[in-house]
Amino acid sequence: MKNRKLEEQIFNALMLASTLIxxxxxxxxxxxxxxxxxxxxxxxxxxxxxxxxxxxxxxGGILNAIIGSLxxxxxxxxxxxxxxLPVALYLNEYAARSKSADVVRLCLDVLYGVPSIVYGAFxxxxxxxxxxxxxxxxxxxxxxxxxxxxxxxGIDEIIRTVPSKLREASYSLGASKLQTAFNVIIRQILPGIxxxxxxxxxxxxxDAASVLLTAGYSDSIPTSLNSPVATLxxxxxxxxxxxxxxxxxRAYASAIILLGIIVMLSLSARFCTSRFSKFVIR
Amino acid sequence: xxxxxxxxxxxxxxxLASRLMQSVTILVSLFIFVMIFVLLLKAEPLLASKxxxxxxxxxxxxxxxxxxGFYPFIIGTLTVTCIAMLIALPICFLAAxxxxxxxxxxxRAVVNSMIDLxxxxxxxxxxxxxxxxxVPIIKVVGTDAGQATTGYSVLAGGIVLxxxxxxxxxxxxxxxxxxVPVSMREASFALGAxxxxxxxxxxxxxxxxGIIAAMILGFSRAFGETIAVLMVVxxxxxxxxxxxxxxxxxPALIANNYEDVMSIPLYDSALxxxxxxxxxxxxxxxxxxxxxxxxxxxxxV
Numbered sequence: 049m050k051n052r053k054l055e056e057q058i059f060n061a062l063m064l065a066s067t068l069i070x071x072x073x074x075x076x077x078x079x080x081x082x083x084x085x086x087x088x089x090x091x092x093x094x095x096x097x098x099x100x101x102x103x104x105x106x107x108g109g110i111l112n113a114i115i116g117s118l119x120x121x122x123x124x125x126x127x128x129x130x131x132x133l134p135v136a137l138y139l140n141e142y143a144a145r146s147k148s149a150d151v152v153r154l155c156l157d158v159l160y161g162v163p164s165i166v167y168g169a170f171x172x173x174x175x176x177x178x179x180x181x182x183x184x185x186x187x188x189x190x191x192x193x194x195x196x197x198x199x200x201x202g203i204d205e206i207i208r209t210v211p212s213k214l215r216e217a218s219y220s221l222g223a224s225k226l227q228t229a230f231n232v233i234i235r236q237i238l239p240g241i242x243x244x245x246x247x248x249x250x251x252x253x254x255d256a257a258s259v260l261l262t263a264g265y266s267d268s269i270p271t272s273l274n275s276p277v278a279t280l281x282x283x284x285x286x287x288x289x290x291x292x293x294x295x296x297x298r299a300y301a302s303a304i305i306l307l308g309i310i311v312m313l314s315l316s317a318r319f320c321t322s323r324f325s326k327f328v329i330r
Numbered sequence: 331x332x333x334x335x336x337x338x339x340x341x342x343x344x345x346l347a348s349r350l351m352q353s354v355t356i357l358v359s360l361f362i363f364v365m366i367f368v369l370l371l372k373a374e375p376l377l378a379s380k381x382x383x384x385x386x387x388x389x390x391x392x393x394x395x396x397x398x399g400f401y402p403f404i405i406g407t408l409t410v411t412c413i414a415m416l417i418a419l420p421i422c423f424l425a426a427x428x429x430x431x432x433x434x435x436x437x438r439a440v441v442n443s444m445i446d447l448x449x450x451x452x453x454x455x456x457x458x459x460x461x462x463x464x465v466p467i468i469k470v471v472g473t474d475a476g477q478a479t480t481g482y483s484v485l486a487g488g489i490v491l492x493x494x495x496x497x498x499x500x501x502x503x504x505x506x507x508x509x510v511p512v513s514m515r516e517a518s519f520a521l522g523a524x525x526x527x528x529x530x531x532x533x534x535x536x537x538x539x540g541i542i543a544a545m546i547l548g549f550s551r552a553f554g555e556t557i558a559v560l561m562v563v564x565x566x567x568x569x570x571x572x573x574x575x576x577x578x579x580x581p582a583l584i585a586n587n588y589e590d591v592m593s594i595p596l597y598d599s600a601l602x603x604x605x606x607x608x609x610x611x612x613x614x615x616x617x618x619x620x621x622x623x624x625x626x627x628x629x630x631v
Contacts, residue, residue, distance in 0.1 A: 056526040059424075063432065066424035070500065071441060073493045074448040077459040084462055135358050138351035154620060155359040161547070161616035162365070162609060163554020165581045169605035170365050172588060173372050176598065196358060224344040247450075254452025257556035257581065261588050281454040285557060288458060300462070303455045310450050 081307065085300030093301055098267045098278070103287065105294030110302050113283035115269045119184060120279060121253045124191035125245060131192075132199035133241075139200075140207040141215075141229045153204070159197040167194045168258035175262060185273040187263030194258055195248040202244030206237045214329065238324040246317035250310050256281035280306045362613070369606040376599035385603070391567050398600045400607070402567045406484070406577035409570055410559055411552045413488025418495050418552075419545055425496075426503035426541070431529050442504075449497035457561035460490040465562055472574035479574035482564035487577070490562055491552045499548035506540030506626070507533060540626050546619035550612045556581035580604045 096109035135152075143149040171190040180186060210233055218228040234241075256279070264276025265286070284306065287299035376385070376398060388399030429441050469481030510533050518528040534541075564576020565586060584601050591598035 052524070052527075056524060059526060060432075063424045063428035066421040067428045067433075067441060069421055070425050070448070070496050071444050073496070074444050074451070076463065077448075077451060077456060077493070080459050080463050081455060131354060131358065134351040135355045138348075138355045142348050142351065143355075150624070152355055152359045154617065154624070155362050157620045158613045158616050159362050161550050161612050162362070163556065163581060163612060165554060165556040165584050166365070166369075166605050166609045166612075169584055169588075169602055170368060173368055173602060176372075193361070196361075200358065224340045226344040226347045227340065250450045254450070254454070256452070256454045257585055260557075260585055281452055281557070284454050284458060285561070288461065288561070300458060303458045306452055307455060310452065311447075314447065314450060 081300055081303045085304040088297035088301040089304060103290050103295055105292040110283045112267060112269050113278040113280045116277040117253050117280040120187050120191055121249055123188045124195060124252055125249055127192040128195045128199045132196055135200045136203035136207055137229045139204055141225050156197045156201050160201060164194055164255045164258040168261035172261040182262055182264030182276050183274045184270045184277040187259045187277055190258045190262045191252045195252045198248045198251055199244060202247060203241055206240030207233060210236050235327045238327050239321040242320040242324055243317050246313050250313050254281055256285055369602050373599055373603035373606050376596050376603050393594045393597045402569050403578055403580045403583050405569050407579040409484045409577055410487040410491060410563060410579055413484060414491035414552045415549055417488060417492035418499060422496060422499040426500045426507060427529060430504045430507040445497045445500055453558040456490055456494055457558035460486055460562040464489050477572060477574040482562055482576050483574045484563060484570050484577045485573040487559045487563035490558045491555055494555060494558060495548040495552050498551055499544050502544035502547060503541050506537045510536045539622050543619040543622035546615050550615035554581055554608050554612050556585050560585055580608055
């Protein structure tokens, strides 16, 4: 009996310690980056582009990378949404409970797990085959491919929670599957769609490995789809790779900016989710 | 009702839309095969010129001499991933049980939202943290232990990776734990079992396959992670003799060398072969893990 009590206490302590390690590692990451990066954080970081001597420790900022990331992600998100939404709707409204829908889901799960460097290598290969050069366009293609599975599986999971009674009510009023999908289901899952889009946004904006191979890098803001584009994660990566302490410190500051964008995204996800909940029939 | 006002009748529209959505769905699900096919196509020249055994098990990596031995890179990837899993598995297992079974509603909500936030931290930021915090600590600890080390090591890569796989393993495990019916727990309590006995003999036993699936998915996530590992692992193409030694994982090989592919023959083929290896291993593990979860779900419905 005494042994049992002891075992119970040991495991309680271990479980608590493990949870603290998980939570603590998040706090450690954020804490260290903020402490190290805050001194180098300045307004010019977000208002100036990286001109010539920036990576040698000279003046300048990472506006080109911030704008580059925003261009890249807004185009990719829109494309992935336009491709992903119909697939998620099809899986649930047209192919519901079919074997083939399960197979499609499995394919998407495998795609979801494919490392971003492989997406990068794949897009890079297409680039080589077509004789294209690294550019905003290819960055958009890469990130779109990367987030399509996230988008579809996210929306898919949400549609699955829509009660079938809602569909039946719509059908009984004579609505077609298409009308039901776009007038009833979408309204019902709006909060979930917003949350999924923002999840995909976070994943897409934070990814470095895939765009390393396909988006190129540039010190100025891209002027066309064919110009190379800087992204925030790569700006951090390249600044850190320089041997100059000033540039390295600005890498930490850039990491704070990226973290700030991610936190803003997740906060707005919460806000939108509660905002759009008013369309949901309970 | 923005679909009902035009001339075309609603059946035709429905049929058309159905066809269109079906085609997009088929295209999207074929994409994984397209990816494998294209990578295979580009890796073919290398596979044709060298026996696969030599590619996988030779340690001689001299692209300019036409020698492509992937062994050190494969071992590098496996070492870093295994260290990460050794760290992450027990921690995730215990933390998932705590959050799912013991924590009160409020603590659970706080911990889970922090786990979600951790999942959203970009890998490059975790890499920055690794360079700032983990590498210097390992340098000190390693030197104290009598090992010459710069701190950039497989251990640093493993720690950084472990943190990156925490969220996915814990989230999936929690879901599996929560799917164990309350009535089973109550039956155990009714027999006089304590909370821990119930967790150990009923909840964990019942959800073990699902937790294993969560771990497999975590493994495949760790296997292909690039930037964060690349930043702290040292990138020396040698088989590490201790955890304080550097290594050179496959994803880092691709990321560091893609720019030079045009100047050396077969080099592009070699890097895309590395990508193909990553893809096949990860796809295999993901498929395996998912199938376990799908089977579990079907049983519980």
